[in-house]
Amino acid sequence: xxxxxxxxxxxxxxxxxxxxxxxxxxxxxxxxxxxxxxxxxxxxxxxxxxxxxxxxxxxxxxxxxxxxxxxxxxxxxxxxxxxxxxxxxxxxxxxxxxxxxxxxxxxxxxxxxxxxxxxxxxxxxxxxxxxxxxxxxxxxxxxxxxxxxxxxxxxxxxxxxxxxxxxxxxxxxxxxxxxxxxxxxxxxxxxxxxxxxxxxxxxxxxxxxxxxxxxxxxxxxxxxxxxxxxxxxxxxxxxxxxxxxxxxxxxxxxxxxxxxxxxxxxxxxxxxxx
Numbered sequence: 001x002x003x004x005x006x007x008x009x010x011x012x013x014x015x016x017x018x019x020x021x022x023x024x025x026x027x028x029x030x031x032x033x034x035x036x037x038x039x040x041x042x043x044x045x046x047x048x049x050x051x052x053x054x055x056x057x058x059x060x061x062x063x064x065x066x067x068x069x070x071x072x073x074x075x076x077x078x079x080x081x082x083x084x085x086x087x088x089x090x091x092x093x094x095x096x097x098x099x100x101x102x103x104x105x106x107x108x109x110x111x112x113x114x115x116x117x118x119x120x121x122x123x124x125x126x127x128x129x130x131x132x133x134x135x136x137x138x139x140x141x142x143x144x145x146x147x148x149x150x151x152x153x154x155x156x157x158x159x160x161x162x163x164x165x166x167x168x169x170x171x172x173x174x175x176x177x178x179x180x181x182x183x184x185x186x187x188x189x190x191x192x193x194x195x196x197x198x199x200x201x202x203x204x205x206x207x208x209x210x211x212x213x214x215x216x217x218x219x220x221x222x223x224x225x226x227x228x229x230x231x232x233x234x235x236x237x238x239x240x241x242x243x244x245x246x247x248x249x250x251x252x253x254x255x256x257x258x259x260x261x262x263x264x265x266x267x268x269x270x271x272x273x274x
Contacts, residue, residue: 004029007100014238016227020245021096030261036091037066041114048098063270083119085255089147091115093210111182127178137195145210149251160233163207207234213245
């Protein structure tokens with residue numbers, strides 16, 4: 001399987017395990033993200049599972065709508081840039097988690113929420129459920145993604161507070177609803193009935209920080225500085241604390257180039273069926 005990213009795991013236990021990744025093919029990544037933007041997450045998941053998907057037809061107006069969301073004016077403010085980059089990064093992170101989980105588990109055990117459908121969308125950035133060999137609850141992975149030039153600052157000001165809320169039981173209904181809605185469509189009722197009492201228990205939760213890291217965070221010591229205090233915000237077994245970091249150099253120009261590649265790919269799809 002040709003894949004645009006490669007998982008590079010760095011174990012900084014007991015603080016965190018960083019299931020980081022490298023972008024190995026930016027053009028292919030843009031192609032996958034273009035399909036995710038159009039809602040074709042099921043097809044990208046099949047590619048990751050090494051199954052040839054049947055790609056759906058896409059109407060021109062759907063492509064135009066996505067292109068308009070990704071196209072910024074020359075004088076676009078920072079908020080617009082951050083929203084666009086955050087959306088693209090969330091899809092990168094979604095791909096990375098898919099690849100990582102499918103390298104470790106049988107596909108029948110993995111349930112993942114699709115990426116957001118627009119920039120700045122509210123709600124969990126990522127939610128995944130992994131069942132154990134007996135089809136009982138293994139883990140619930142809650143992701144917060146941030147694309148930033150200042151990863152440490154945004155982690156302490158935005159990501160950690162969100163995780164603390166979940167640990168305190170705030171918005172627990174979001175987890176229950178999310179997990180149930182992922183499993184129920186492919187379940188005859190037995191799995192949900194078996195795990196429903198466990199969904200709200202925090203022991204099953206694993207938190208995942210998807211973030212752009214700096215060059216100074218390249219090695220284990222740098223990674224420990226980046227994720228310092230994670231164990232104070234999410235206590236307990238180190239397996240509960242995950243990360244998924246990536247180094248792309250100068251973040252904003254890199255993301256602008258990715259956006260241009262995604263737009264070009266979308267427009268090529270439009271021309272292909274005119």
